[in-house]
Amino acid sequence: GYLLPEKVAAKLAGCLESDDDVTYVRLDPGRPLGEQGPVDVLLHKLVHEMALGGGGGGREVEAFARDHPRVVVIDALHAALALSDRSAICAAIRAAAERGYRIAQPRFAVISDASCLADEICRTGLTYPAILKPLV
Numbered sequence: 167g168y169l170l171p172e173k174v175a176a177k178l179a180g181c182l183e184s185d186d187d188v189t190y191v192r193l194d195p196g197r198p199l200g201e202q203g204p205v206d207v208l209l210h211k212l213v214h215e216m217a218l219g220g221g222g223g224g225r226e227v228e229a230f231a232r233d234h235p236r237v238v239v240i241d242a243l244h245a246a247l248a249l250s251d252r253s254a255i256c257a258a259i260r261a262a263a264e265r266g267y268r269i270a271q272p273r274f275a276v277i278s279d280a281s282c283l284a285d286e287i288c289r290t291g292l293t294y295p296a297i298l299k300p301l302v
Contacts, residue, residue, distance in 0.1 A: 167193045167205035169227070174211050199230040207238045252299060 168175070168182060168190060175182065175192065182190045193202050208231070212224050224243050231239045248254060256274055263269050275290040277283055287296055 167191045167199075167202065167207070168209040169193045169195055169199070170209070170211050195226075199226055200233060205237055207240060209240045212243070 170178070170192075182192075184190050191203065191205065193199060193205075193208075199208070208227065210227055212227060224247075227239065228243055231237065231242075252274075253276055256271065259269050259271050273290065273292055275286050275292060277286045286292075287294070
């Protein structure tokens with residue numbers, strides 16, 4: 167079964183066509199997952215919605231996974247949510263580099279006050295053009 171936003175499902179439409187080996191079933195996010203028939207695998211794209219505070223679908227998936235341990239959930243919510251936090255990713259990469267792993271990453275700065283943007287860019291050694299993104 168798959169639980170995807172309309173836009174994502176449209177992009178994957180050609181990939182989500184059933185054949186003799188695999189049947190893809192679109193799940194309704196407005197109904198309890200457990201009532202929508204047996205599934206072997208649950209594919210979702212809920213992390214973005216959860217990161218923005220709309221975690222209802224995420225709680226439903228977590229409960230479904232807990233109640234149906236034989237169902238493979240792609241991606242595990244806790245792991246996928248961790249990857250949506252840019253600051254946490256950069257901290258993990260830094261920690262790995264400090265332990266001797268060779269990892270290349272673009273320089274970055276976390277700037278909490280936009281009025282200090284130019285000063286922070288100079289202080290951290292960043293160069294223009296700078297790409298600004300939210301942490302989550």
